[in-house]
Every structure is written in structure tokens, then in C-alpha cells.
Amino acid sequence: MAEAHPVGFQWVMEAKARGAKIIHVDPRFTRTSAVADVHVPLRAGTDIAFLGGLIHQVLEREADFREYVVAYTNAAAILTEDFEDTEDLAGVFSGYDAETGTYDPVSWQFEGAEMAPAGGARESFDPQRRENFAEGGAEDQESAKGQSFGSGGASLPGKPVRDDTLQHPRSVYQVLKRHFSRYTPEMVEEVTGTPKEQLLEVADALIENSGRERTSAFAYAVGWTHHTVGVQYIRTAAILQTLLGNIGRPGGGILALRGHASIQGSTDIPTLFNLLPGYLPMPHAHQHQSLDDYVRADAGRTGFWGNMPTYITSMLKSWWGDAATAENDYRFDHLPRISGDHGTYRTVMDMIEQNENGAKGYFILGQNPAVGSANARLQRIGMANLEWLVVRDMQMIESATFWKDGPEIETGEMKTEDIDTEVFFLPAANHVEKDGTFTQTQRMLQWHHKAVEPPADARSELWFYYHLGNLLRERLAGSDDPRDLPLQELTWDYPVEGAHDDPSADAVLREINGTDANGGALSSYTELKGDGSTACGCWIYCGVYADEVNQSARRKPGSEQTWVAPEWGWAWPANRRILYNRASADPDGKPWSERKKYVWWDEAAKRWTGADVPDFEATKPPSYVPPDGAKGPDALSGQDPFIMQADGKAWLFSPSGLTDGPLPAHYEPAESPVANALYPEHTYSPARRPFPIAGNRGNPAQSEVYPFVFTTYRLTEHHTAGAMSRTLPYLSELQPEMFIEVSGELARMRGLEHLGWATVVSGRSAIEAKVLVTPRMRPLRMGDQVIHQIGIPWHWGPNGITKGDAANELVEIVLDPNVHIQDKVGTCDVQPGRRPRGPDLPRYVAEYRRRAGLPVDDDVPARQGGIG
Amino acid sequence: MTTAPEVGAAPRAEPYDPASASGYAHDHPPRMGFFTDTSLCIGCKACEVACKEWNDVPPDGPMTLTGESYDNTSDLGASTWRHVAFIEQVVPVKPPVSLGMPSLRPIETMPPDGVSAQGPSGSGQGVRWLMSSDVCKHCTHAACLDVCPTGALVRTEFGTVIVQDDVCNGCGYCVPACPYGVIGKRESDGKAHKCTLCYDRISDADEPQEPACAKACPTDSIQFGVLDELRERADARLAELKGRGEPNAQLYGHDPSDGVGGDQAFFLLLDDPEVYGLPPDPVVTTRDLPSMWRHAGAAALALAGAAAMTFIGRRP
Amino acid sequence: MPQGGGKRDPLDRREDMTGSSMLERSGGAGPGRKDVRADGQGRGGRKRRRGSESLMVPDAEFESYYGRPIIKAPVWQIMDIAGYLYLGGLAGSSSVVGALADATGRPTLRKGSRFVAGGAAVVSTVALVHDLGVPTRFINMLRVFKWTSPMNVGSWILAPFATLAGVAMATELPGVVLPVVKKVAGKKVAKVVEKVLPGVGSVAGAGSAFFGPALTTYTAVLIADTAVPAWHEVYPELPFVFAASGMASAGGAGMVAAPVFEAGPARRMGVLGAGAELALMERMERRVGMVAEVYHQGRSGALLKGSRVALVSGSIGALLAPRLGRWGRTVQVLSGLALTAGAALTRFGIYEGGMASAKDPKYTVVPQRERLEARKAAQAAASNGNQPPQH
């Protein structure tokens, strides 16, 4: 965190100054470890085993926060007899289809909330059943449905049967206990290489520091998410934190440290193929013929997600204004549809295969896939098959120049004259050259003002899309082709300002916030209507323009307000700073302790009150019991804090919503030098998404040819794919050359010299780097094996002031099935000296593949550079 | 030592106020300085970059990997006014018992064949990674200023030491005079440069701002303020760290009776100064200057006398 | 690299850090740390193995930041500044010789010495200006008078000295001066000038001789008044060394310039200077201990060795010359050259020694650490009446 979020890390240092103990779990000893109280080394890609070991400790010692767990989680819910655990099925859960590598979650259900008997065979796809019941399975995996729970959980069809003593053998608590019984300290040490004493030290620290009086927080970023089981990593942490009662309480939580300045914003108002703003799912071509189909699944739901119809209708009104009416389904048909995986990696594969799904044109804005995306070589080969490519960037990035000086030109795999892609490079304005918001990790929007005009032809994204939209609309103005209607009817009327007619970002924010029937700014998403009388671009952002004021621009100093600082910026939803904060009070609504009081029920005033905006209906008393058949929020009791969940509980067991199992289980990362000691039958996640094509061969498990683990990561001094740092002298001089980090032991073993060159090779490619021998890297003793890890910063690429090989040449594209993220870990070999040049490079890599028993893939480039 | 101090070049009694001594009126602002608490440093180098940005200092890195941990700018100089040092040490995981030694030293980082190692996990060894942001000390008795022949180096009303660009003639004398190796001569313009303690920012009459490096430091490792307050804060922090089992934590440049009369930019270190590339017991070279002049005078007289003696005797 | 034979305490890994070769390989990302004894022994030695009790002797080693220098070595050009140290001494001392020769009626010696003093002063000034980053701003040196700045004081010495020595030199060149004066100011004035020229020469020569000794010895302060250990530590002796070596060089120059019969004082001066210099250097090195080792190593060591050879042989020649009859003059010239060369080598050697001591952190750290530990021990002893621990 100190490395990649140094500014946010000030709060960690402040906590430390106040006595907090900082524990850093990382394969490498980093700048974070340097100031942490404890550094826990582990083998990259084994955190589920480590966290599982902690859960095991909590459960074995019954050290969970029992009152919290019974009242606020689904620990007491009883599973149906259909559910079978990895314990029963040797490493997979019930519902697994080995042929497709997918799960059907029908068996993961609770008693009392089971699915109605399925009408007909599973093959005859029944959207109704799927939507009404359990999300999951192949179809959802394809469309990465798991991602759509960014602001709430999946639905539940009824109220589960409970055993509040938690003794029932099929209660979630007991299932959990059995599931994690394997994760003993010894086993954890064997899998992760973390000495068991350290595991126990961490367990002690966490247990001691959780409960009524104390809370512990987890902070994570892509060391956890970038794995074929990335989502399950977070699930494991969530289970642990929930058991310890650390969710919804001050000083608790699992904090996702986001990436680019507004990457949270770009999932809230997404740049993802499967989501609409506010985590509304993108309609599916087959499942959602009408708005009714679309909302039916959620309309009947319990919890706040039950109001989903008001969110989508308001969004449609925001997009198509007066043209959207009840009669025409509010122009629901104007929305595009998805029919499967249209994610970036799938798209690149299609481009390489040049099949009918392959994109013809590509917009690259604020991204540099030729360096930053997994298997960079395939990215470039894919782009070489495009007809046109638009790159908007501040720098001449590798993704815009690959056709003339990319690595494949050097190796002879591609020839400039053979590449037909027409590349348009458009200079972009950066964040200080335009107004707008950043949404950070706390879901907080903060306004930034334009400080200087962008230079020369550089323009903001807003400018680009607004004027591009105008041009398109002008051209289509006379068209009567129905497919042009969505563009013709689009509300596209923003006030412009400045010499270049920049659309007003403030006006856009207000549109996102939403307006009522009279055109006044709405102040909360609870005001949204499903009758077309309100418009709102993104329901979770509703309130950011409350009282006609840009709330995100507030900058009242902390010293002039309460410690929660509600008047700094604006956080969704409804300016709440801690989600699910009803859980900071006990079931009766009293703070768990004086020390940790945050939000509580004021009996005299008959309302919830406290330091933050209560994440609960303000006047719903703790004693409220929902009447039978209640829908939406009314269906949740006064003791159900997790209001976006259908049952108001935190889910220790996840009956739906995940495509790779209701509970986390350790599987080896993308590639591994060892077997899976926990589930020997399944080295890898059975549900992961590989792309075993030429150019993307996964190294065999336990391969002696690729015996080392590598992991990729960031340096404080550089930024992502490098365009924003490798082009700047002040930053480049701080880390002037691409390097890898190895331990002294590995250096000796392979004859690597400090500051000498080394070549790292995987099944995909080979890269070279300078060697930094450091005691911060250390071999891991796992049982009787010793595993060596190589650290590879991934910022370098061929352009800029400091140039170097890109780590992503090495990385295989193999994805998490829930969210389609790649893995940052793999296996490799390392040898002293520089890598071969020119055509010798692919030969060298192919020779490794041959020795490893992989398809050699001579990688004969096709006409346009695609792999033949 | 044989170079016993004679009468000091500057008064040694405290409270000595360098600004007053340089002729500023009594109502000059208080002494302003830095307390750099290296125990809070995360090595982000924001200070280095912020300094260069604000002061328009040219990039000067050699653009080759030094291999000296994450430090690639190596030292302070004409074009590096803040410099972050990185020190990797292999240490026993559990702090060893004190043997009553003056200082508990960590185990050596480098084994025989020149590659560092700490053994596999569970070996009982761990790493310690020290980071420290170094800067001009703005010495109470500043050698650079004393020796500058042109008066380009001056004391400000805040007690800080700055170079006046338009006076410096690039004689380079200040460079070897500085006991910390701070100030350097820039090749491109032939003049000496160093940290100004952001004189332009702190002296802004309308809107004084803290120095750019301190402003950028996320963890408050760099603390800017009134020297006396900083010294108090540092004492408290040292006591706290000692209490937490940092046996070798020490204040550096904090003592007004040290060889430079105390630094206006001082530090809390977690190991001995030399580990960070700082001199353990710096002395302002001009402390001995009166004695030097006396010796030179005597030598000159001796020369004259001896020469005269050689002429005694028969004329040709 | 050395592989430790025999057993060693696994915790005492630093024992394997030997000598500078380690650092040059710069293995690992650890801080440079070297085994070095305060007395200078052991550095560069392959290996020093001490028992684990050696952990009790922290000052017997030193730590540094990757072996990087702590202070900055001067950025001066060696020819400019070491040359200046030599020429300043030569000029300053020669001016004294010139004045004394004038007073004692030794015209050849006077003339030669005035040429040397004047010429060296001019070249010195050029060297000094040349070394500036902004040469056009040389005049800023004279903007202020600052006794804390030896360079400033030096400028105030050099300026009048160079003027006076220049004038004295000019008076030795009537053939050049008078025609110019005639052209510029007319015959009459030239006549007057011709008359007063010797008098002016004597006054200017005496004036320059007034500044000369200061010019000779202030340069010792110039370099001692830095943080450079091998210069600063020797500040008490250095002016005397410079005085002696100035005498040797001026004597040598006189020996070159004057006939044997006139050069008695020059020979005496050369021999006296050389002897004094050798003795003072010896004493200086002995006193400062470890830091002095730079004067025996590398370039400095070689230069100073050459200096000793030159000074000794020059002295012997100087002593023999008057007794060699026909060969006397030749031997005297050669000996004079040897003496002044010896003096030059001394200055260059001291310059290089200083540079070496600045570039190796050892010379900054070890003495300072010793001083610090001694002070701490004394304080501890004073506060609890205990014996200070043995170091």
C-alpha cells in the first residue's frame, strides 16, 4: 500500500502512531513491509490458503464475534441436503460440470429458500428460473454476471430456515467449520511457505483486536484481485472479517484500494461490457426481451435492490428523455444487448482469430494494452488485425506505435507493410486540464477543477465524445433506419464553455445526479420513481447534486467538522462513509461499545442517529419485524443491517452470485511449480477461463523447465504501463532501468549477478532485465521444498525515456470466471545474460516450450500478423 | 583529538540565534527548520520530485540502475536537494538481547560471494529497510556560508542558508567545505546550488506556504516548523521509539552543542548516521579557522625570518 | 571472492566483508560496510577474522552508505588549483628572495626572482579565474572582505601581490617598458621613469615581499578550511609545510637564475626549505594517524615519494654545487630545478591526498566515530564514575 497508495498510506501511519499494529502479507518485502510491525511472506497466489488458515483458527477457537455472527450473518441458515462440499467431492463443489468447467448453483441453496422444482431439463434454458433464482452457471460466467453485484447481492427466493445455536450440521457455521478444517497451520505452511508461527501470530493479533471493543481492517488491491480465483480471495477475507464482526463498524472493513485515480468511478459508471451505471446488469439478448423481463427478476426482491425498477427507468429517462415513455418501455429496446463474453480478452482472441466476433475498429482511451494487458504480444497481434484504431492519449504510447517499432517488428513476426490497421492518434487532455470528478476507494467523489488549458490540440474525453456525438447525430439526422433511433433520440444537450466549446462537466454531473418531474435536482435515490417522472443517470450517484449544489466539490477542512468529515466531497450512496453501518450497533440498536460507537437507535427521537448517515431506513426501529410477503426494504427486519442483500445478512456462504463456488477454496494460481496440497485432485481452479491457443500456452504444472514463481507489481516511482512516468525525466531518473528482484539464494543458484542482465522466460515469451539481488526477496520453505520467487515490476515498455521489456510479454491470459481478470502470477525460468534478439527470440521461447512438452507453435504469423 | 578546538569561529553559547548574529533586527521571524522523522518515511520520493518541480531543478540522474536498493539518485548535490536513502539490512527476527554494546548492530547484509541473502522463510532472519530523506542541514554555523568568498551564500531572517544565484561566481569553495557533502556545483551553469528551505514559499508575505517537500510528504516524515517546537517534538518521539524497542533510534543534528551548533534541519534516525551516509560527528571547518590563521601567520613570519637568515653572511 | 575457511559465527556475517573489492563488485543491495581498523591497517587486506568478541569493538570497523563519500571532494581542476598552490608558494617566496637580493645587492638573483614572482603571480591569477564556474564574476571575490573565507582573504592578498610583483617584474624590463611609456606619455616622462625605475622596483619588490609570505602560507588555510579530512586535520602543520616548500621552490628558482657565486642564499634557502618540509611532513603524518595514510597511497603516495626524492637530491646538489668548480653551475641549475619540482610535487601530492580522503568515507567516518565514542565514554565515565570502556 505504501508503494502504490502512498498518499492513502498516511492514514495507516497515523493509525500506527495511535497504536495500531500493521501486518503486511506479501511475497516480497516492500516499502509497506518496511514500516509494518510484521511482514508475512508467502508464495504468490496462495492467499486463500493463508486466509483459510486464519478462518480455521477463528472457527477452531470459536473466537468469532458470536452475537454479531448469529444476528447479522447467514451462519445460522441451513443448507439443503443437496449441497456437497469440496470435502465430499475431492476439491469441487456440487454442481460442477467437468466438460464445460462451470458450476450450476442449484444445489447451493438454503432450506426454506430452495428453488421451485425445475420445469424441464437444464438444457432447455429457462431465463425465468435463472433470473428468479440463482445467478450462476455457464451463461453468467460468459457474461461475467458476478460483476453486477458491485452495489448489492444476488437475489434469494425466500427466507432460509435457521438454527441460531449454529449446531445444525448443515448450518452455514458448521459447513464452514468443516470446509476449513483442512487449513491447519501445518498445511498452510506447506502451501504458502509462511512459517506456521507467523500464521498463528497473525491469528492471535486479529482475534485479540476484534470484538465489541476493537475492530481490525483489511486493505487489499491487486495482489489479491489479479488471480484466476481473485474474487474468491476477497470472499475469504469477507468471511473472516464477518466472523470477527469487523464489517459495518468503524475501524473495520475490507478496503479495496483502487487503481487509476477514478477506477472506482469507472466501475460505478462503467467501462465494462456487462454493466450499466450503478451496477445495473447490461440486458441480455435472449433473457431480456422487454423491460418487464429485465426488472422482473429484481422487482419482487427483498432488500433495497428490490427498488431496481426505479433505477433503470430513471436511467432510461435520463438517456432518452421525452422519447422514453411508459408505452415504449422507456426505450428499453434502445439499449444494446449482450449475448456472451464481450470482455477485452475475449475480443482480442476474436481479433486474432479474425472470426465473426472480431472487432474491426478499436478505441483506446486511457489504456495501453500493448504494455499493460496480459500477454502483450497477443494484444499487439490482435490490434494488427484491426481496420482502424483510435488512440487518445497524452503520450505516444506503445499501443499507438506497435505497427512501426513494436517487438514483433524486431523479431520479424510482423512487417509494417503488412499491417493494414489505420491508426488515429488524438492528443488527450489530462486531469488537471479539465473539470470533473474522481471517485476513490471510499466511493467518494471529489471534484477537480481545470487548472490550465490543455496544450495545442489536446482535448478532454468529454469534449471528444460530445462533439463526436454531435457529428454522428448530424449525419444521421435524416435517417429513418430504426437502428439510428437511439442516437437520434438521445438527450445530447449540454451547455458548452470556453474557446473550444467544452461541454460543462458540472452539467453532466447534474444529469447523472438526476432530476425530478420539474427539472430540479434530486437529493437521494430513494426519491427515484419507476413511472418515468424522474430521470437519473446513475442511481447510486443520486444526491451528489442535492440542493442544486455540486456536493463533490465540498472541501471543508477536517478541523472544522466531525471526525467522519461528511462535508468533504460526497460518497455514494447518500453520502454514507461506512456501508452497512447499522452493524455498528447491536441488534437492539445500542452501540457494541462506547469505544466503537458509530450509528445507533435513538429511542427518544425514534430514529437512527450517529456520526455518519445511517445506512438503514432512518425510522425503522430495531424491533421491526416484516409482515409476511413484504417486498423490497420492507421485507428486512430492524435487525438486518446488510440492506442490499436479499435477506439483510452478510453472506458467509454465498448461495448464488458466484460462478466458481459458494465458498472459497485454495487452488494454485495461473501457473504453479507445485501440486495443490489442499486438494491434490485439482491443481487449478476448476472454473477458471483459459485460452489455450498458440501464443498463450500455459506452462505445465510442476514443470522443471519453468521452476520459479514470478509475480508482477508496481513501483512507487512509475505508473502502470508507463506513459505517465517513463516519459517524465523526474520520475524516470528515480527508477531508470527495468529490473527484476531475486534473492541471493536464487542468484547463486542461477549465476545471476547483481546489476548484471537476466532473461526471464515463460511459455509466452522471454524478457530481459537488470538483476537486483536483495534480501527483501527470500526463498520459501514449504514442507521439504524450497520455492524461489522472482519479482517483476511491469511498468516498462519500448517507448519513453526509460525503456525496457514489458513484464506482460510473459503473462498468460487465463481469467477469473466471475470478473474476467487476469492473473499476475506465473511460472518461469531465469538465466543470466540478455535475451536473444530478432527471430532468435521466438525460437528460444519455442525451444523452452518443446522442452516443457508444450505445443511448440512455430508461431508462423498469418498474413496480417495474426497467428496462423 | 589533536585538533583541539581553539576559540571558535562563532559563539557557542545557546541560545544562539544565527539570524540575529547576521544582523537581522530583533523582530525577525523565528528559526524555521525541518524535523525529518525517518521512522515515518516510506521512501516514496515525493519529496525529491516535489522539490525539483517547485524549484525547477534539472534532472540529473545517471539513468542507470545503481543497484543500491531503490536509490538511483545516490546523493545530494547541485541538482538533488532532497535525497532519499534506502538501506537494506538483514536482522534477526527477534531483536537480540542487548550485550551492553554502544549500539546493537544488525547482521551484515552481504555474504561472501557478494549477493545478499537472508535464508528461506522461517530461518529466523528478517529484513529491515531503512529510508531517510536527506536535505541541507541549514547549519547554525554553516561552513559553506563562512567560506564563500563572494557573499553569495547568505543567512536569511529565518536562520536558513541560501545561495544567491546572481552573486555566486562558481568558485566551488563551498563544496568541500560542507561537512555533510550537501552543496554542489552544477555543470550547466557553473554555479553552486542547494536547498533553499523554500525561501520563496516560506517568506511569501501574503500566503506563506510550507516547503514543497514537506507539503508533498504523505506521512509527515518531513515536518516543517519553528525549530524550538520541532526539537521538543523530536524529544518526545525519540522517547516513544526507545520505549517501543528501537535501541538505536537517535536524534541527529538536534544538539546545539555539536560541532556545527546544531542543524536547523535535523533528523531522527534508526541507526548510526554513517549508515545513512551522514558524518557521525561533523564539525564546521571554520571552527578551527582562527587557529589556522594564527598558524599561517606564524608560518609566514617564519618564512620571512628564515629567508632573511639565508641572506646573512658574505656578499658576493 | 574470499570464502571464509574454518568456522564462523553465523551471525557475524559482516566478517566476510573485506576490503574494497567487495564494494567495487557492489554485491547486493546492502549498505557498503567494510572492515577497517582505525589505524588504517586491514583495509584492502583480504580478510580479517576476529573472534565474536570483536562485536564489542564497534569502532574497529566503519559503516557507510554503499561506500559513497560523505563529503564532496572539491570540484576544482587539479592543474588550476594544485598548480595555484604551487605557483602561489613559488611566487610568494620568490618575492621575498627578490627583495632580499635587492637589499643585499645580488642583481641576478633579484632579477630572476622578480621574474619568477611576477610570472607565477600572473599565471596563478589566470588559473584561479579559469577555475571559476562563472569567470566573468571573478571580481565578486572583492565585493566583500571576509576573514572567514580564506579564498576571499587570498584574493585580497593575491590582488596587491600580483600588482606589486608585476610592477617589480616590469622594472626589470626597461627595454620593454620604456619604449611603451615613451609612446604613450612622451620622452620626458620616459626619462623620469627611467630614472625612478630601479627605485620603483625596490618599493614594489619590497611591497610584494610584504604580501609574499602570506601568499605562500594562506593557501594552506585555503585547503585546510574545508571538510576534507587529509587537509583539515593537518591544519596546524600545513602552513609551515607550505612555507618550507615555498622556500625550497623559491630557493630552487634562485639557483636556476643566479650564478653560483651569487646564489648562496638561494641554495641555503632551498636546502633549509627542503629539510624543513621533509621534517614537517613526517611530523604531520605521525600526528594525524590514520588519515595520513592517503599520503602514502595511490597518486598522492607516488607524487610525495617523487617529491622526497627531488628534495633530497636537490639539497645534496645544492650543498655540493659551490664545491664543484666547473660543473658547479650545471649542478646548481639541476638541483634548483629538482627543488622546485619537489615543491611542486608536494603541493600536487597533498592535493591528491586530500581528494582521496574526501572520496573514501572511511576518512570521514572513522575519526569522527572515534571522537564521538571517546566523548560518549568520557561522558559516561563522568556521570557514573566508571572506567570508560576500552576501545
Ligand SMILES: Nc1nc2c(c(=O)[nH]1)N[C@H]1C(S)=C(S)[C@@H](COP(=O)(O)OP(=O)(O)OC[C@H]3O[C@@H](n4cnc5c(=O)[nH]c(N)nc54)[C@H](O)[C@@H]3O)O[C@H]1N2
Ligand atoms: N506508484 C503507483 N501507484 C499506483 C499504480 C502505479 O502503477 N504506480 N497503479 C494504480 C493501480 S492501476 C492499481 S490497480 C493499484 C494497485 O495497487 P497494488 O495492488 O498495491 O499494486 P501491485 O504492486 O500490483 O501489487 C501489490 C503487491 O502485491 C504483491 N503480490 C503479488 N502477488 C501476490 C499474491 O499472490 N498475494 C499477495 N498477498 N500479494 C501479492 C506484490 O508483491 C505487490 O507488493 O495501484 C495504483 N497506484
Ligand SMILES: Nc1nc2c(c(=O)[nH]1)N[C@H]1C(S)=C(S)[C@@H](COP(=O)(O)OP(=O)(O)OC[C@H]3O[C@@H](n4cnc5c(=O)[nH]c(N)nc54)[C@H](O)[C@@H]3O)O[C@H]1N2
Ligand atoms: N502483469 C501485470 N499486468 C497488469 C497489472 C499487474 O499488476 N501486473 N495491473 C493491471 C491493472 S490493475 C491495470 S489498471 C492495468 C493498467 O494498464 P493500462 O490501463 O493499459 O495502462 P496505463 O498506463 O495506466 O494507461 C493509461 C493511459 O492513459 C493515459 N491517460 C492519462 N490520463 C488520461 C486522460 O485524461 N485521457 C486519456 N485519453 N488518456 C489519459 C496515460 O497517458 C496512459 O497511457 O494494467 C493491468 N496490467
Ligand code: SF4
Ligand atoms: S498519484 Fe495521486 S492518487 Fe496516487 S497516491 Fe499519489 S496523490 Fe494519491
Ligand code: SF4
Ligand atoms: S549542510 Fe552544508 S550546505 Fe547546508 S548549510 Fe550546512 S554547510 Fe551549508
Ligand code: SF4
Ligand atoms: S561557488 Fe558560489 S556559493 Fe559557493 S563559495 Fe563560491 S561563490 Fe560562494
Ligand code: SF4
Ligand atoms: S525545502 Fe524546498 S528547496 Fe529545500 S529540499 Fe525542500 S522543497 Fe527542496
Ligand code: SF4
Ligand atoms: S515524501 Fe516523505 S515519506 Fe516520501 S520519501 Fe520523502 S520523506 Fe519519505
Ligand SMILES: [Mo]
Ligand atoms: Mo489498476
